[in-house]
Structures are given as structure tokens and as C-alpha cells.
Amino acid sequence: MKDRDASVSFRRDIKFWLEKNCPISQRQPIVQKEQIWGGRQRHFHSDDARLWFEAARDRGFTAPEWPSRYGGAGLSVDQAKILREEMQTLGCRPPLYDQGLWLLGPALLAFGSEAQKLQHLPAICRGEIRWAQGYSEPCAGSDLANLQTKAEDNGDFFKVNGSKIWTTKADKADWIFCLVRTDDSGPKQQGISFLLIDLASAGVSVTPIPLLGGESDFCQTFFSDVLVPKDNLVGELHGGWAVAKEVLRHERQLMASFESMAEKPKENIVDLFKQHIGNQDIHGISNTDVRDRLATHLMRDAAVKHLGERIARQREARCADPGLPLLMKYLSTREVQQKNEIVLDILGARGLSLSSPDDPELYDSMVRQWAFDKALTIAGGTSEIQLNIIAKRALELPFSGSS
Amino acid sequence: MILTSEQKLFTDSLASFLSSHLPVAALRVLRDAPLSTAYDRDLWRQMVALGVSSITVPTALGGAEFGWLAMGAVAQEMGRRLSPTPLLSSAVLAQGALIQCANIDQINRYLPDLLNGSEVWTVAFEECVHFSPEKVSTKMSARGLGGGKCMVLDGAAADRVVISALTAQGQWGLCVVEADAPGITQTPARLMDGRQYVDFEFTDVPQSACDWFLGETVATGWTQTLNQGMVVLAAEMLGSARELFERTVTYLKEREQFDVKIGSFQALQHRAAHMYSELELSQAAVDAALASFDSGRGDHSALASAAKALTNACFQLISDEAVQMHGGMGVTDELDIGLFLKRSRVCNQLLGNAYWHRRRYAERFEF
Ligand SMILES: Cc1cc2nc3c(=O)[nH]c(=O)nc-3n(C[C@H](O)[C@H](O)[C@H](O)COP(=O)(O)OP(=O)(O)OC[C@H]3O[C@@H](n4cnc5c(N)ncnc54)[C@H](O)[C@@H]3O)c2cc1C
Numbered sequence: 001m002k003d004r005d006a007s008v009s010f011r012r013d014i015k016f017w018l019e020k021n022c023p024i025s026q027r028q029p030i031v032q033k034e035q036i037w038g039g040r041q042r043h044f045h046s047d048d049a050r051l052w053f054e055a056a057r058d059r060g061f062t063a064p065e066w067p068s069r070y071g072g073a074g075l076s077v078d079q080a081k082i083l084r085e086e087m088q089t090l091g092c093r094p095p096l097y098d099q100g101l102w103l104l105g106p107a108l109l110a111f112g113s114e115a116q117k118l119q120h121l122p123a124i125c126r127g128e129i130r131w132a133q134g135y136s137e138p139c140a141g142s143d144l145a146n147l148q149t150k151a152e153d154n155g156d157f158f159k160v161n162g163s164k165i166w167t168t169k170a171d172k173a174d175w176i177f178c179l180v181r182t183d184d185s186g187p188k189q190q191g192i193s194f195l196l197i198d199l200a201s202a203g204v205s206v207t208p209i210p211l212l213g214g215e216s217d218f219c220q221t222f223f224s225d226v227l228v229p230k231d232n233l234v235g236e237l238h239g240g241w242a243v244a245k246e247v248l249r250h251e252r253q254l255m256a257s258f259e260s261m262a263e264k265p266k267e268n269i270v271d272l273f274k275q276h277i278g279n280q281d282i283h284g285i286s287n288t289d290v291r292d293r294l295a296t297h298l299m300r301d302a303a304v305k306h307l308g309e310r311i312a313r314q315r316e317a318r319c320a321d322p323g324l325p326l327l328m329k330y331l332s333t334r335e336v337q338q339k340n341e342i343v344l345d346i347l348g349a350r351g352l353s354l355s356s357p358d359d360p361e362l363y364d365s366m367v368r369q370w371a372f373d374k375a376l377t378i379a380g381g382t383s384e385i386q387l388n389i390i391a392k393r394a395l396e397l398p399f400s401g402s403s
Numbered sequence: 404m405i406l407t408s409e410q411k412l413f414t415d416s417l418a419s420f421l422s423s424h425l426p427v428a429a430l431r432v433l434r435d436a437p438l439s440t441a442y443d444r445d446l447w448r449q450m451v452a453l454g455v456s457s458i459t460v461p462t463a464l465g466g467a468e469f470g471w472l473a474m475g476a477v478a479q480e481m482g483r484r485l486s487p488t489p490l491l492s493s494a495v496l497a498q499g500a501l502i503q504c505a506n507i508d509q510i511n512r513y514l515p516d517l518l519n520g521s522e523v524w525t526v527a528f529e530e531c532v533h534f535s536p537e538k539v540s541t542k543m544s545a546r547g548l549g550g551g552k553c554m555v556l557d558g559a560a561a562d563r564v565v566i567s568a569l570t571a572q573g574q575w576g577l578c579v580v581e582a583d584a585p586g587i588t589q590t591p592a593r594l595m596d597g598r599q600y601v602d603f604e605f606t607d608v609p610q611s612a613c614d615w616f617l618g619e620t621v622a623t624g625w626t627q628t629l630n631q632g633m634v635v636l637a638a639e640m641l642g643s644a645r646e647l648f649e650r651t652v653t654y655l656k657e658r659e660q661f662d663v664k665i666g667s668f669q670a671l672q673h674r675a676a677h678m679y680s681e682l683e684l685s686q687a688a689v690d691a692a693l694a695s696f697d698s699g700r701g702d703h704s705a706l707a708s709a710a711k712a713l714t715n716a717c718f719q720l721i722s723d724e725a726v727q728m729h730g731g732m733g734v735t736d737e738l739d740i741g742l743f744l745k746r747s748r749v750c751n752q753l754l755g756n757a758y759w760h761r762r763r764y765a766e767r768f769e770f
Binding site for chain 1: 405652655656663664666667668669672673675676677679680683684685686687688690691708709712713758761762764765768769770
């Protein structure tokens with residue numbers, strides 16, 4: 001009873017605070033160019049965006065569940081859920097975007113030294129330092145443990161040589177967390193270490209790679225005799241694989257909820273259907289065919305959300321089925337892509353340009369979204385790798401030699 | 404779904420009853436039985452004694468008010484064993500129509516006998532080869548009720564039938580008749596799932612034999628009854644799909660070819676993992692619909708259609724893959740796989756195939 005009262009009054013306080021501190025303009029669906037990314041290159045699209053960011057930062061709400069000594073708000077799991085719900089109800093935008101916040105932070109909390117936590121976590125929460133993820137290499141994608149970037153012992157330093165590829169937004173980041181090889185005498189997974197590298201260090205260079213959507217979201221990052229202080233090693237020497245897996249677990253969760261972070265088309269797909277196809281069959285496309293596919297997609301999309309809620313309820317009731325969270329990335333990324341394909345079919349010839357003269361705002365963003373979302377079934381562990389993981393961990397099927 | 408401990412105790416006791424009295428083997432007995440047999444009436448009475456007919460009935464009407472999540476759990480247990488019982492035809496559809504469409508005198512007159520198992524009912528609403536509850540030509544006239552219905556679940560075993568029909572004035576409603584009333588001809592058939600479906604012909608069934616449910620709430624009550632039937636059937640189908648999926652995964656871990664377990668072949672692993680994700684997706688849709696009946700919130704028709712359409716596809720996928728992954732054994736009658744496969748196709752058509760449900764879903768969202 002006491003707990004209930006406390007949570008009711010907590011919810012009331014949160015709601016009051018959000019209404020007071022989150023400007024109305026920051027309660028609209030987020031568009032990509034207005035996202036607030038942290039770091040030295042941080043900039044705000046509007047004064048309201050700055051106000052909202054600063055208010056959230058000062059209250060620790062950029063990282064609600066992190067302890068307050070590290071810049072978080074120190075909320076319990078239940079309290080953080082209340083905050084999320086209230087933000088959702090009001091439509092508040094996320095106050096800060098950063099891979100440090102989503103991926104590195106949780107790993108540092110689990111594996112970092114006290115000094116590392118104090119150095120890095122507050123800078124992340126306060127949006128001062130922006131992080132990139134340095135896992136993949138040209139020869140180490142799905143087979144991540146095959147990575148070759150070398151870190152050699154060099155007194156108080158590691159000397160790092162090699163390159164990382166697909167490093168999202170590394171050109172805008174300040175630091176990068178990397179998996180590096182410190183030993184190649186034993187099994188692949190056992191000679192890997194987890195290292196934090198300042199991208200301003202001598203010998204680091206970053207080259208953007210253009211994507212099929214025309215943007216350049218990721219880069220190749222080169223390391224040539226880069227000296228990294230030994231204090232920047234997270235976890236044990238050669239023990240980086242455990243840290244890496246913790247990061248990947250968070251990444252899977254993040255990717256499963258990716259749609260809510262993605263740029264929102266300004267019109268929903270049902271309106272688009274009504275507007276462009278409506279009740280008649282139009283040339284070359286039958287209204288019933290598209291309708292059927294759209295209905296299937298909407299049913300599945302709703303079911304994915306119900307499954308997410310079911311996982312959350314099970315977690316709260318402490319009767320979690322460990323197989324279920326493994327399904328979310330696979331299912332939700334497919335559905336996002338399915339929606340985009342239906343959008344292209346609905347738009348017909350209007351949906352074929354990445355910069356349409358008609359209505360650049362609307363149709364462009366939908367087509368760019370289609371192009372961008374092709375990456376969802378690749379990044380963060382491809383769909384095939386997700387199926388391998390489901391087969392192995394949830395169904396306990398025998399080892400196949402390729403998983 | 405997360406059941407309360409009380410709900411769990413109840414469904415566990417029913418599950419163990421089903422395991423000992425109505426395992427898959429019972430269906431094999433039924434399919435060879437005379438056409439007049441729809442299910443074991445005596446076993447149904449025992450299940451009623453365990454509480455199966457009063458699960459969703461309000462306590463004010465003498466029910467247990469355990470809720471739809473518990474009903475779904477029971478249906479899944481039946482699905483796991485392909486147990487032939489009148490749960491859907493009598494306890495969900497006929498009883499649901501009575502409670503949601505009849506007046507209080509009618510409810511008081513009929514419900515006790517259904518709850519204590521002394522009567523079993525069914526519903527007759529289908530007149531076409533495809534589910535189309537809105538097409539009704541069975542009609543009352545000065546001579547009596549005339550017309551016909553097909554695909555009546557467990558029809559030949561029912562004591563009474565709830566018929567969707569038109570009054571002499573052309574008003575749509577439901578009417579209850581005794582199954583052996585004068586003017587009723589029954590033609591039972593056993594379909595490929597081994598169960599009994601009956602065609603009914605009505606020739607001048609006397610006015611006096613028909614007790615009508617009419618009035619403002621009948622249409623919404625009947626729609627809701629059908630929604631509940633769809634979701635309970637979907638839950639049962641999911642139970643079947645889950646059983647079949649588990650048997651298939653077990654086989655993948657046992658059967659060896661090329662000196663390894665076939666479950667080590669990635670082509671099969673990925674298909675198994677995909678089936679699992681489809682299974683849990685459908686489960687989420689079914690649970691959401693059941694929960695909406697309990698809470699009274701949400702668009703019941705949309706949720707029911709999503710549950711049925713997704714489960715149709717899921718059970719079809721899993722039954723096809725189960726056959727394929729069992730190889731030659733999969734197409735024998737010796738294994739139960741084929742029984743599940745055939746059940747899936749019958750269930751697809753019962754209470755709406757996927758096309759019907761997608762169309763209704765689109766209508767709910769006005770596109
Ligand atoms: C948008 C985006 C952002 C990214 N951001 C980052 C980042 O910030 N930092 C970072 O380090 N990396 C990042 N990545 C890289 C990402 O993690 C890799 O692309 C991914 O792990 C796949 O590796 P790969 O591209 O080398 O493909 P490959 O591993 O070469 O895969 C090629 C194909 O083979 C299949 N395949 C491979 N192994 C198996 C197997 N065992 N069984 C079955 N099929 C298999 C794959 O599924 C795929 O279809 C990003 C990728 C994208 C698309």
C-alpha cells in the first residue's frame with residue numbers, strides 16, 4: 001500500500017516536472033535533424049531544444065537509472081518505467097542521443113573501474129563527450145571474434161594498429177570504444193581486450209563511407225601507432241569478450257526498439273493508403289492486394305508491441321521466459337522493412353526519388369527511411385545471426401559449425 | 404500470459420484430466436466411430452464438474468468468472484492434445500449467445516442446465532462455403548422456420564441449437580430450438596480433422612418450437628460472441644501449433660543423417676527459429692485479445708481478427724514445416740503430425756479465414 005502511494009506521488013511529481021520543463025515544441029514526434037546528439041560538436045536546432053536538454057541533464061534524466069554520482073538520476077527500475085511512461089504520454093522527445101549512453105555506459109557500470117566510471121559516465125550523461133563503437137572490421141563482421149586490430153604492450157601504453165569499419169558517426173564522435181587483439185596465441189575469443197580510445201589521439205584518422213540512401217552515416221576509422229594509456233583498458237586484459245557481449249545484449253534491445261527512435265514519417269501509413277489508393281483499384285495496382293498486405297503488417301506490428309509488453313510484464317513478475325527477448329530484434333526489424341516496402345508500393349512513381357521536387361519534406365523522408373532501414377537487419381547482428389542465437393539458446397539445437 | 408495462482412491451479416487440473424482421458428489417441432478413436440458421435444459426452448460431464456462450462460460466466464449468473472485468459476489457457480491445453488470437446492460450440496458460442504443476447508428470463512431458464520452439464524448446445528450460423536455470418540436466409544414464415552445451415556460444430560450431439568435467422572417480419576435474430584424438433588433434418592459428416600460437422604435443414608419447424616432472442620443488444624452480443632469464439636479457437640490452434648513445434652524440435656535433436664543430428668543443419672535451424680518467433684508473435688496477439696475481453700477495453704473485433712488471422716498463418720506454417728522436417732515419417736498416419744496438419748486446415752476455415760479477418764481489420768481502421 002505504502003509502495004503504491006509512493007509511486008502515485010512519484011508519478012504526479014514527474015508529470016508536473018515534465019509539463020513545466022519540456023517545451024511544447026519538444027513534445028512533437030522527433031525528426032532526424034532535430035535530434036540532440038552529445039559531444040564537442042554538439043549543437044541545438046532551437047532554443048527550446050537546448051532548454052529541454054539542459055533541464056533533463058540537470059535532473060539526471062538523460063540516464064535515469066544510472067547512480068546520481070555518475071550523473072544519472074538514480075531511479076529504480078519501477079521509477080524509470082514511470083518516467084518513460086509519462087514522457088511517452090506527453091510525447092517528450094529523448095533529451096539526448098548517444099551510443100555512449102546506450103551501449104558503453106551499461107558496460108562500464110558492469111565492468112569499469114571506479115576511476116573509469118567517474119571519468120566517463122558523467123561526461124556521457126551531460127552530453128559532453130560523444131562515443132562511437134569500434135567493433136567490426138573488414139574481415140570481422142558477423143564473425144566478430146576474428147578481429148585483427150592489434151594493441152601491443154608499450155610500457156604505460158598500448159600501441160594500436162589496424163582499422164575499424166562501419167563505425168557509425170565516428171566523424172562526429174570524440175571517443176571510440178574498441179575491441180582489440182592483445183593475444184593471438186589461443187582461441188579467437190580469448191585474446192580480445194576492450195579499450196577506450198580518444199579519437200583526437202595522434203595516428204587516428206576517420207573516413208566517411210557513403211550509403212545507398214545518399215547519406216554518410218558511417219566511417220572507416222584507421223589507427224596507426226596510436227598510443228593509448230593502459231588505464232583505458234576496461235575489464236581484464238584479454239577478457240574483453242565478456243564486456244563486448246554485454247554491449248551486444250544492450251544493442252539487440254536497442255535495435256528492437258529502433259522504430260521509436262527513427263525519424264517518424266509525418267503521415268501514417270493508413271492515411272497514405274487512403275490518400276493514394278483509397279477505395280478504387282488504380283492502374284496496375286489492386287486496392288485489395290495492398291489492403292491485405294497492409295492489414296497483415298498492422299496486425300503483426302501490433303503483435304510485436306504486445307510481445308514487447310509481455311516480455312516487460314514477465315520481467316516485472318520475475319517469471320521471464322529467456323527465449324522471448326531474443327525474438328524482438330528479428331521480428332521488429334522485419335516489420336519496419338515490410339512497412340517501408342508497402343509505403344513504396346503505395347507511392348508508386350512518387351516514391352522513387354530521394355529528393356522529390358513535389359513534396360520533398362514528406363516523400364523524401366519516407367524514401368530515405370526505406371533506404372536507411374535496409375541496415376536494420378544487418379547492424380547489431382544480422383537477422384541470420386539472430387536466428388542462429390535463437391536456435392542455439394532458445395531451442396537448444398545442436399552446434400552447427402556456423403554459429 | 405501470466406495467470407493468477409488460482410487460474411493456474413484450475414488449468415493445471417484440467418490439463419492433467421485431458422492428458423489421462425483425452426490425449427491425441429482419443430481423436431483416432433473418434434474418427435473411426437459412427438458418424439453420430441461428436442465427442443464423449445460422459446467425459447464432457449466430468450470436465451463440467453471440474454468447472455469448464457463456467458469459466459467466463461459471471462458469478463452473478465452462477466459462473467466462476469475466472470476470465471478469458473483462463474479460458475484461453477484451457478483451450479490451448481485442448482489444442483495440444485487435439486481433444487474433441489464441445490468447449491467452443493457449447494461453452495463459448497452457444498452459452499455466449501445466450502448470456503449476451505437473451506433476456507434474463509431466458510438466461511434463467513436455460514443457463515443452469517448448461518452450467519451443470521445436463522445440456523449441451525451448439526450454434527448454427529453458416530449458410531455458405533466461406534464464413535459469412537451476415538448472410539442469413541433461414542427465415543420464419545406462417546408455415547414455420549425454413550432454410551438450412553452448414554458446418555454446425557458437433558451438431559448431432561447437441562440438445563439444442565442456437566440458429567441465426569430472420570423472423571416472419573424480416574428482423575434478424577437468434578432462435579433456440581430443440582435439436583430433435585419436428586421439421587429438422589440433420590446430415591452429419593466427419594471432416595478431415597476427424598470431428599463432426601452437421602448440415603441442418605429446416606422445413607416448417609413450428610413457431611412454438613422456436614424461442615427467439617431479439618432486441619437491441621442481439622447484434623452486438625452476437626458479434627462479441629463470435630469474437631470470443633474466434634479467439635478461443637485461435638488459442639486452441641496455438642496449443643496445437645506449440646505441441647507440434649515442440650515435437651518437431653525434439654525430432655531435430657534425435658534424428659541423425661550424414662552422421663550428425665539433423666538439427667545441426669543451419670537451413671533447418673533457421674526455419675525452426677523462424678517458426679518459434681511466429682509462434683510467440685501469434686501468442687502475443689491471442690493474449691492481447693483475451694485480455695481485452697477481460698478488461699472490456701480495446702477494439703475487440705480488431706484484436707480478435709488479428710489473433711485469428713495471425714494464428715491461421717502460424718499454425719499452417721508450423722504444420723507444413725513439421726511434416727517436411729519429419730521426412731517420410733511426416734506423411735504417415737502412424738505419427739500424429741498429419742492429424743495436426745489436417746486440423747490446421749479445418750481451423751483455417753472455421754470462424755473466418757485470413758482473408759476475411761484482414762478485410763474486417765481494414766474496415767475497423769477505415770481503409
Ligand atoms: C547501419 C549500421 C551501423 C553499424 N554501426 C556499427 C558501429 O557503429 N560499429 C561497429 O563496430 N559496427 C557497426 N556496424 C557493423 C555491423 O555490426 C556489421 O555490419 C554486422 O555485424 C555484419 O557484418 P558484415 O557487414 O561484415 O557482414 P558479414 O558478416 O560478412 O555477413 C554477410 C552475410 O553473411 C551472413 N552470415 C555471416 N555469418 C553467418 C552465419 N554464421 N550464419 C548464417 N549467415 C551468416 C550474414 O547474415 C549476411 O547476410 C554497423 C552496420 C550497419 C549496417
